[in-house]
Amino acid sequence: MEFSSKLLENAVNEISQLPGIGKRTALRLVLHLLKQPKEQVEGLTAALLRLRNEINNCQSCHNISDTTVCAICANPNRDKAVICVVEDIRDVMAIENTGIFKGIYHVLGGKISPIDGIGPSQLMIASLVEKVKSGSVKEVIFALSSTMEGDTTNFYIYKQIKDCEVTTSAIARGIAIGDELEYADEVTLGRSLMQRIPFENSFNAM
């Protein structure tokens, strides 16, 4: 792509470094911004800079938070003895949206992935193991994605806490509610058969 303006080229190059945004999309976004009032561009850039410079993580669960302890960890009604292990803040938001979970989270910040150069030391695993070893935790729920990396991470953590007095569990995998069996993939359908549950437990009631 050849640009008639260096300023334009710089802006497009910067935006196209974002994941999933190619040069054409970047150009479209930049041209859109050019048509907006200056205040909007200033608002956007100020929000990004403030976020990057002032962002904090909760000392306890490592979730993104403006305070040293996040609202979930600070909530006296949440059961601190039940910890749900997730990858990042999006998983926390997804689980919070269900309104079902009353425990707290532990945000790892990613999954063990040698291909991407992410080892256990780059994730918030040590503080989780420490928390469990301190004896204050009753249950650890693994809620990482069911990929090779997710399974590796789950297993890596499990090995370190399996001798502690703690229950470990994983979220149920199966056919989504409302889905047709015939369209489900074989692995999911196979797992949901193998891990079938007593019928009287299968209703939506909590």
Next chain:
Amino acid sequence: MEFSSKLLENAVNEISQLPGIGKRTALRLVLHLLKQPKEQVEGLTAALLRLRNEINNCQSCHNISDTTVCAICANPNRDKAVICVVEDIRDVMAIENTGIFKGIYHVLGGKISPIDGIGPSQLMIASLVEKVKSGSVKEVIFALSSTMEGDTTNFYIYKQIKDCEVTTSAIARGIAIGDELEYADEVTLGRSLMQRIPFENSFNAM
């Protein structure tokens, strides 16, 4: 969407104002930026701010340019008597990529679109008409998109210059080279039949 951090929420809200970017994509982009070095976020925001504050348009063709006259208008090898009328810089880039066009451009900055509140006065139409009336222009090539808005804009301009001594033309519409007839839409196929050209002119050679 409920956020655990105001900073995060602000950044997501600002990014999701961009066209084609929803809240989920915005969150993904913001979380990506959080994992990048500070310099990258600073580079991105600086590029956007500089672009918005320092951008210039070519005095002659109104294309985005860092100089008062853009490289194409300033090029002595370009034929200033042939003007291709386009909507925005993306069209200029697309035509330049063909390497075929040796004239200059006139960038309108949009199309007449009453629904979006865009009238002729918001577009760079007056300066085009003026240029044509000055008598220095031999041919005006209309290359707007073939939508109702594009046709309206073409016709609006055409009405004002049709009494001048100038040739007007429109880029050819038809079946794309390499496309199968059976998959072409009826309107395009119909037009390409009606506007058929002498066989000896139909080869790729210029």
